[in-house]
Amino acid sequence: MAYVFAGLYAMKIRFIFLLLLSPSALAHYIPSLTQATTVDASLAVSWSSASQVGDYDFWQIPGTLMGGDAWPTRKGVDINEMNIGLSHRLDDNLFAVIKLGSHSAGTDSHGAVDLEHAYVGWVCCDEFGPWVVEAGKMSALFSPALGVHGAERLSSDTPLVLDVLFGRHFHDQGIRFWLHETGGFSVGAELWKGQAFPATDSEKGGAWDIFGRYQWQGQRLHLSAGAWLYSATAEARADHRYGGGHQHNPVAPPGQAAAPFPDIRYSGDTNIGGLHGAFSYQLNQRWQLGMEAEWMQAKLDGIVHKNTGIQAQLDGTHSGGWLQPFITRDKHTLAIRAELLSMKNTLTGPAAPVLAAESGLANPLEHDPQRLSLIWRWQWRDHLALRAQAVRDNSLVEREHYLLLGVVWQQRLWPHVAAARDHHH
Amino acid sequence: MTATFLSSDYKLLAISLFFLPLLLGCPQQSSTTVDDQGASVSAFSWNLPANIPLPKEPADNPMSEEKFQLGRHLFYDPRLSMNGSISCSSCHHQDKAFSDGLSRPQGATGVQHPRNSQGLVNVAWMNTLTWGNPVLTSIEQQVTLPLFGDDPIEHGINESNFEQILMDLQADSHYAALFSAAFPEQEEPLFGEMAWDNIIKSLASFVRGLTSFGSAFDRGELSVAAQRGSRIFHSERLECFHCHGTYNFSNATIDRQTSFLEAQFHNTGLYNTDGSGAYPHPNTGRHEITGRAAHMGQFRAPSLRNIALTAPYNHDGSVATLRDVIANYAAGGRHTTSGTHAGDGRMNPYKDGFITSFSISAEETDDLVAFLESLTDHDFINNPRYADPWLMYSQGSTP
Numbered sequence: 006m007a008y009v010f011a012g013l014y015a016m017k018i019r020f021i022f023l024l025l026l027s028p029s030a031l032a033h034y035i036p037s038l039t040q041a042t043t044v045d046a047s048l049a050v051s052w053s054s055a056s057q058v059g060d061y062d063f064w065q066i067p068g069t070l071m072g073g074d075a076w077p078t079r080k081g082v083d084i085n086e087m088n089i090g091l092s093h094r095l096d097d098n099l100f101a102v103i104k105l106g107s108h109s110a111g112t113d114s115h116g117a118v119d120l121e122h123a124y125v126g127w128v129c130c131d132e133f134g135p136w137v138v139e140a141g142k143m144s145a146l147f148s149p150a151l152g153v154h155g156a157e158r159l160s161s162d163t164p165l166v167l168d169v170l171f172g173r174h175f176h177d178q179g180i181r182f183w184l185h186e187t188g189g190f191s192v193g194a195e196l197w198k199g200q201a202f203p204a205t206d207s208e209k210g211g212a213w214d215i216f217g218r219y220q221w222q223g224q225r226l227h228l229s230a231g232a233w234l235y236s237a238t239a240e241a242r243a244d245h246r247y248g249g250g251h252q253h254n255p256v257a258p259p260g261q262a263a264a265p266f267p268d269i270r271y272s273g274d275t276n277i278g279g280l281h282g283a284f285s286y287q288l289n290q291r292w293q294l295g296m297e298a299e300w301m302q303a304k305l306d307g308i309v310h311k312n313t314g315i316q317a318q319l320d321g322t323h324s325g326g327w328l329q330p331f332i333t334r335d336k337h338t339l340a341i342r343a344e345l346l347s348m349k350n351t352l353t354g355p356a357a358p359v360l361a362a363e364s365g366l367a368n369p370l371e372h373d374p375q376r377l378s379l380i381w382r383w384q385w386r387d388h389l390a391l392r393a394q395a396v397r398d399n400s401l402v403e404r405e406h407y408l409l410l411g412v413v414w415q416q417r418l419w420p421h422v423a424a425a426r427d428h429h430h
Numbered sequence: 431m432t433a434t435f436l437s438s439d440y441k442l443l444a445i446s447l448f449f450l451p452l453l454l455g456c457p458q459q460s461s462t463t464v465d466d467q468g469a470s471v472s473a474f475s476w477n478l479p480a481n482i483p484l485p486k487e488p489a490d491n492p493m494s495e496e497k498f499q500l501g502r503h504l505f506y507d508p509r510l511s512m513n514g515s516i517s518c519s520s521c522h523h524q525d526k527a528f529s530d531g532l533s534r535p536q537g538a539t540g541v542q543h544p545r546n547s548q549g550l551v552n553v554a555w556m557n558t559l560t561w562g563n564p565v566l567t568s569i570e571q572q573v574t575l576p577l578f579g580d581d582p583i584e585h586g587i588n589e590s591n592f593e594q595i596l597m598d599l600q601a602d603s604h605y606a607a608l609f610s611a612a613f614p615e616q617e618e619p620l621f622g623e624m625a626w627d628n629i630i631k632s633l634a635s636f637v638r639g640l641t642s643f644g645s646a647f648d649r650g651e652l653s654v655a656a657q658r659g660s661r662i663f664h665s666e667r668l669e670c671f672h673c674h675g676t677y678n679f680s681n682a683t684i685d686r687q688t689s690f691l692e693a694q695f696h697n698t699g700l701y702n703t704d705g706s707g708a709y710p711h712p713n714t715g716r717h718e719i720t721g722r723a724a725h726m727g728q729f730r731a732p733s734l735r736n737i738a739l740t741a742p743y744n745h746d747g748s749v750a751t752l753r754d755v756i757a758n759y760a761a762g763g764r765h766t767t768s769g770t771h772a773g774d775g776r777m778n779p780y781k782d783g784f785i786t787s788f789s790i791s792a793e794e795t796d797d798l799v800a801f802l803e804s805l806t807d808h809d810f811i812n813n814p815r816y817a818d819p820w821l822m823y824s825q826g827s828t829p
Contacts, residue, residue: 068460313676314684314691350462355469356687359483361462368462 033144033152035128035137035185036092036100043092044419047156049085051411056080057398061255061263063247065365066169066400067372068348069323070271070305072244073172073202076110078162078398078407083109085155085411090122101125102143106154108174121176134187140180145195147216147233148279150299151175159331160380160394161411165344166325170277170303172202177212191231192217202245203275204237212237218281227295228284235277239307241270267363273307273319293333300326305350309364315356319366323348325374336384346374346400374400388416469686474498479643482677483685485554491570491631493638496612499819501636502829503608504629506818509598510577511538512586518576518633519818521547521584525811527736528640533747537584544582544713546747549740551733551810554638557684557691561729561745562715564693569634577630596625604823642735642810643677652804659801662794668759669784679734679805695728696782699763700744702773707780710771713746726780736810738803752799762787 036043057077058064064077090104104122124141128134144152150164151171163173177200183193192215199210218231243249248268257263278301285295305321324347331340348368352361361367376399382392394409472484474493487493504510508517521535521543522528528550534543545561558564559572566572576584587595599605600620612632613619619628646652652660663670673696676683681694695716701709709727712718716728729745743749749758758764762785763776775781790798810816819829 068462310689314689315687316689346460348460348462351465352462353465353467354687354689355466356483356689357464357466358470359687361464366462367464368460371459371461373460 033146034090034092034102035126036094036102038094038097040420041094042419043417044090045092045415045417046087046089047154047413047415048087049154049156049161049411049413050082051085051161051392051409052082053078053080053407053409055405055407057400057405057407061257061261063266064401066165066346066374067370067402068350068366068368068374069169069346070203070244070309070364070366071169071172072242072246073174074108074110074246075163075168075173076246078409080407085109085161087118088121088154088156098127098129099125100128119176121174128185135185136183137185137193138180138182142176142178143181145175145177145197145201145214145235146181146183146191146193147195147214147235148299148301149218149229149231149281156413156415159329159338159340159382159392160342160378161392161409162378162394162396164299164327164342165346165374165376165400166299166301166327169325169346170203170275170301170323175201177201177204183216186220189220190217191220197237199237199239203239203242203271205239205242207240209240210238225287226284228282230282231280233279233281235279237275237277238273239275240272241310242272243268243270268312269360269364270310270312271305271307271319271364272310273305275303275305275307277301277303291335294331295333296328296330298326298328300324309352309360309366311356311360311363315360317352317354317357317360319350319352321348321350321366331380338380338382338384340378340380340382342376342378342380344374344376344378370402372402376400389414474639476639476641478641479648482643483687485638485685486688487638488568488570491634493635494612496608496614497632497635498639499636499829500605500608500612501632501634501639502816503604503819504633505636506820507599509595509602510585510587510629511595512583512588512591513538516585521576522550524813524816524818525739527551527642527739527807527811529740531741533742537582538586539583541582543584545745546742548732549736550637550640551642551735552678553640555678555683555685556680556730556733557682557688558693558730562695562713562717563719564695564716565719567693569637570630573630573633573637592626596620599629640810640816642807644809645735645807646804647801648807653800655797655800656804657801658794659797659799659804662790662798663801667788668790668798669786669788670759672784673731673782674734679737680731682730683733693730695725695730696784697727697778697780698729698744698758699727699775699778699781699785700748700758701727701764701766701771702775702778703771705773705777707778708773710746715745724780727778728780734802735805736807738799738806739811752802753795756790756795756798759785760788760790 056079065071086106086108088104088106090102092100092102094100102122102124105118106121107118120142122143124139124143126137126139128137130136146152151167155161167173177197179195179197181193181195183191185191194215195213197204197212199206199212204210204212212235214233214235216231216233218229220229247266255263255265279299281299283295283297285293287293302322302324305319307319308316309319310316325345327342327344329340329342331338350366352366377397379395380392382390384390390413392411392413396407396409398405398407470484472487472493474495476484505518508514510517515538521530523530530547533546535547536542553559553569557567559566559569577587605620609620609628613628616624662668673681675681684691703710707726709715714726716725738752741751743755749755761776763778763781765774765776766772822829
C-alpha cells in the first residue's frame with residue numbers, strides 16, 4: 006500500500022513538473038480525439054515593489070530598437086494576463102483553436118481583449134508523422150519561450166531578450182507546416198503576414214522561420230534542445246508602445262516633465278537565430294533539478310528614419326539570452342534566472358547622431374543590460390500557484406531592485422477533471 | 431535499469447555539452463558607433479546652438495566668411511538695380527526680420543509685387559524658397575528672380591543695363607578687395623564672365639548666413655503667458671505644430687541630416703472667389719507652377735521665428751495682425767463678404783485637412799500671441815554683423 010501511495014505521489018510530482026515545462030493548451034495544443042472539446046483559462050496577477058521607469062519615461066534599453074508589447078514593470082498591482090481558449094477536434098484530421106487574451110500594457114491601457122489564436126489545423130499520417138498544417142492567427146513555435154504565457158513561466162516577467170527582439174508576444178497570421186514530435190523530433194516552417202514585431206504587415210513586410218527540436222522523456226531525465234532561424238522584413242516599423250499613429254503631446258502634472266516620444270521608424274531586415282535547451286533530473290521522489298536556457302542573435306540591416314526626412318543606415322548585431330537553473334521540492338520550485346544582452350550597432354549617415362539618440366540605439370556608456378532574478382514558485386493548489394521574485398534589474402544604466410509577488414490561476418474548465426491534462430498529440 | 435540510467439547519464443552529458451556553448455558564447459561588449467560622414471563640419475562659423483543641425487551648403491558654393499561679407503555689401507547696395515533705386519534691403523529690413531512691413535512691395539519701376547515680402551530668417555534651412563514654387567530649392571536660383579525677373583520687375587537688371595551696373599561696382603575700391611578675398615582662386619572675380627555668378631553666390635551666402643536662434647524660446651525664458659501659449663500651440667485642438675513644427679517652426683525645414691523632404695504646401699482657406707476654390711489671379715500658389723487644380727491656393731508654411739515682426743501676414747499680406755491670422759484659422763478659413771475677392775474660404779474644397787476650425791477664447795489668443803512673440807530674436811534684428819556696411823563706412827567705422 007505504501008508503495009502504491011509512493012508511486013501516486015511520484016506521479017503527482019512529475020505532473021507538476023511537466024506542468025511547468027511543457028507547453029500548455031493555451032500556448033500550442035492539438036486537441037485529442039478522446040477529448041474533442043476543451044476550454045482552458047489562465048490568469049496571472051502580480052504586485053511589484055517598484056517601477057522600472059518613471060511614469061512619464063519610456064522604457065528603452067540602450068542600444069536596442071524596442072516595440073511590440075514590451076512594457077516595463079510598474080509599481081503596484083498589475084494583471085499580467087488573462088486568457089481563455091477553446092480547442093475542438095472536428096474529426097480524425099481536423100481541429101480548430103480559438104483563444105482570447107488580454108495583457109498588461111502601458112499606463113493608458115484599457116485592458117483590451119485580443120483574439121490571439123484563431124486557427125484551424127490538419128493532422129495526419131501517424132505512420133510516418135504526424136504531419137501538421139495549421140493556418141490562421143497563432144503563436145509562433147520556433148522559440149518555445151515565445152509562445153509561453155506568463156502563467157506558465159516560473160517568473161512573472163518575460164525574458165529580456167524576448168522583450169527586445171520580439172516585443173514580448175508573438176501572435177501573427179500565417180501558416181505552419183511541421184512534423185510533430187515524431188520520435189521526439191519536431192521540425193517545421195512558418196510563414197507570417199508580419200503583424201508581430203519585429204516584422205510589419207506591409208507590401209515588403211512579413212516574416213518566416215524554420216525550426217527543429219528534440220525532446221526526450223526518460224524515467225528520471227527530461228531534456229529538450231532545438232535551434233531556429235527567423236527572418237523578418239519591416240517597413241517604417243514604429244515602436245507601437247509609445248509611437249506609431251498620430252502623436253499626442255504628453256501632459257504631466259505641474260512640476261514634472263513629459264517629453265514627446267521621438268517616433269523613429271525602422272525599415273529593413275531582422276534575421277535572428279536561436280538555440281534553446283532544457284533538462285531536468287529527478288533525484289528522488291521529492292527533489293528535481295534542472296536548467297533552461299535560450300540564446301539568440303539578431304542581425305539588423307536597414308535604415309532608421311523619421312518623418313522629417315532624416316535617415317541613417319543601421320548595421321546591428323544584438324545577442325542575448327538567459328540561463329535558468331532550478332530545483333524543485335514537492336510543490337516548491339526555487340530558480341535563478343540570469344539574463345544578458347549585448348548590442349553592437351553602427352549607424353552611418355548625416356543624421357546618424359540624432360537618430361542614434363532619439364531611437365535609443367545610442368549607448369554612450371557601452372552598457373550591457375543584465376538582469377538577475379531569484380524566483381520561488383509554490384503550486385499551492387492544483388490550479389493555483391503563488392510566486393515571488395527578487396529582481397536586480399540592470400536593463401537600464403541605472404540599476405533597479407524590486408520584488409514581484411504574484412498569483413497564477415490556470416485550469417482546464419472543460420471537461421472539468423481536477424488536475425487532469427490532455428496529452429499532446 | 432542500469433542500462434536506462436547509463437542512457438540517461440549520457441543524455442545528461444549531451445545536454446550539458448549543449449549548454450556549454452551558451453555559457454561560453456558570452457556576447458561582446460555593447461557599443462554603438464556613429465558616423466555622420468562629415469555632416470557636423472563646416473569651414474564657416476555658423477555659431478549655432480548645439481541642438482540645431484548645420485544647414486546644407488551647395489557643393490559649388492560652400493560658405494565662407496569672405497563671401498558672406500561680400501554678399502552683405504551687395505545686399506545693401508542700391509547700385510544693384512536698373513536705376514539705383516532699390517537694393518535687396520529695400521524689401522528686407524533687418525529691424526523687421528528682413529521683411530518690409532508692407533502688404534506687397536514695389537519694384538524699381540514702381541510695379542507692385544503680387545506677393546508679400548517674406549522675412550529672411552534661417553533661409554538656409556528651408557527646402558523651398560518662395561511662397562509657392564515647389565521646384566525653386568536653392569538660394570542661388572532664388573536670388574536671380576528679384577535681380578533679373580521681369581514679371582514683376584524688382585531690381586530690373588537686364589541685358590541693357592547689366593554691363594553698366596557691373597562697371598559701377600568695379601569702380602568701387604571696396605569691392606575690389608571684397609571680391610578678391612571671396613574668390614581668391616580667380617584672378618579678376620569682378621570682371622569677365624564669372625562676375626555675375628560671383629555676385630549671385632555672394633548674395634546667396636549672405637542670405638544663407640542670416641541665422642536666428644536667440645529668442646526667449648531658445649533661451650528657455652518663456653513668460654507664464656507664453657508657456658500657456660506654447661501648450662495651446664502644441665495642442666491637438668489647434669494643430670499648429672503640424673505645419674509649423676521642427677526647430678524652425680516650419681514643415682519646410684531641411685538640414686544636413688535630411689535625406690528627403692517632400693515639398694509641403696497648404697491651402698489655408700483664405701479665398702474661394704468662384705465657389706469652387708479659386709484664389710485671385712495671379713496668386714494661386716503652387717498651382718501657378720504645376721497647373722493642377724488640387725494645388726490651387728497652396729502656399730509654403732513660413733517659419734514662425736520672428737513672426738511678430740513680419741506683419742502683415744499670408745502670401746499677399748492681406749491679414750494685418752497675428753490675432754487676425756489666429757481668427758482665420760479658428761474659423762476654418764476666411765469668409766470675405768464683399769469686394770472683388772468675395773467668397774467663403776472656409777468652404778474651399780482644396781483647403782488643408784488641418785484647417786478645420788477650433789474654439790479659442792480671447793485669453794487663449796493672448797497667450798498664443800505671447801508665445802509667438804517669444805520667438806522674436808532681438809539679437810538677430812540688432813546684430814551689427816547683418817547690418818548695412820555702407821552705413822558704417824559713412825559713419826567712419828569698418829563693418
